[in-house]
Amino acid sequence: MRHLPLPALLITFALFAAVCAPGTGHADPAEHLTYMTEEYWPMNYTRNGRLAGLSVELLKRMWREMGVPEQPIHLFPWPRAYDMGHVDPRTMLFSMYRTKGRESDFKWVGPIVQGKTEVFTLRSRGLNARSLKDLGGWRLAAVRDVASANILRDAGLPYSGSRTPDTAIGMLARDRVDAVAMDALQFHHFAARLGCPFGEFKPIMTLCTDPLYYAFSLDTPDALIERFQKALKAVTREPGYRALLDRYLN
The missing domain is CATH 3.40.190.10 (Periplasmic binding protein-like II)
Structure with a gap:
């Protein structure tokens, strides 16, 4: 067996350790989701070419609370987004009415607000x-x-x-x-x-008058749903939460 020179051996060992070290090189599970929404003022809509709205702002604050970098949010007409949310794995769709007929079709995080x-x-x-x-x-x-x-x-x-x-x-x-x-x-x-x-x-x-929620595909891990729910709860306790509601709803 041919032996590697010491410098090459050290480099090889360092690369092996970097690959095999636990917790490295693995993105947060929240970064593996596809986030989808629609034009639905004042919850989620485009303003000057950028997404805005109450549910968008809340989601960004939830990401920060979870230590997750901001993720791309894809804007689609609702029928297309809804179909994708049913079929595609690892998706999150918002803002959605949580009705009895939909209860078993998604996993839920919320409520965001009461709908009508x-x-x-x-x-x-x-x-x-x-x-x-x-x-x-x-x-x-x-x-x-x-x-x-x-x-x-x-x-x-x-x-x-x-x-x-x-x-x-x-x-x-x-x-x-x-x-x-x-x-x-x-x-x-x-x-x-x-x-x-x-x-x-x-x-x-x-x-x-059902509430509006963030809806996740059924394959989303329960542990991730719990993290999002805890993050939403933390965000709603922040001092600026009431001002956020007033900005979009009043």
């Missing part, structure tokens, strides 16, 4: 409804795969599924549907962005 989903109509139509049963026979619209669309589906109510909120609201503004089921904050934001007068629409029914 309503049914909106054109005020000029004078339509009213007290229950989902009253919506039978109406032309309805909702964004595909959001909580409101799932509620309509589970009630056996057919609806036109759109890819984006502004498409659904545009259908209502042009009187192509009788009502739109949508998150209340999201509806008002996109209606204003489309230039629709605030008083043109009215909510006639509340569908749900």
Whole structure:
């Protein structure tokens, strides 16, 4: 056997030790996740080409609390992001309504805030409804795969599924549907962005008031879910947390 010179032997030993040393060369499990969100003001949205919003700011603070560098956040239309969250491993999707129908499909960290989903109509139509049963026979619209669309589906109510909120609201503004089921904050934001007068629409029914959460794919380790939950709890106890809520919600 040919013996290595002492300098070469020392270098070889150092490389071997660096590779085999425990805890080195391994990224934090939180860095192996794919983070996805959508345009959903004021929770997560683009402003001057950058992601902003309450859930984005909270996530960045959670990363800092966990000692994790900021990770890329991918922006997709909700139906695509939701499909990827169901199929792709090691994903985190936000902000998502935590409903009974979704409970077993994801692992959850939260709550972020309390949500509110309503049914909106054109005020000029004078339509009213007290229950989902009253919506039978109406032309309805909702964004595909959001909580409101799932509620309509589970009630056996057919609806036109759109890819984006502004498409659904545009259908209502042009009187192509009788009502739109949508998150209340999201509806008002996109209606204003489309230039629709605030008083043109009215909510006639509340569908749900479930909380919004960060949703993780089922293969995410429970230990990582617990770390995120502890980080969120720590962040909500920080002195600047109340000011953060006021900035985005008031």
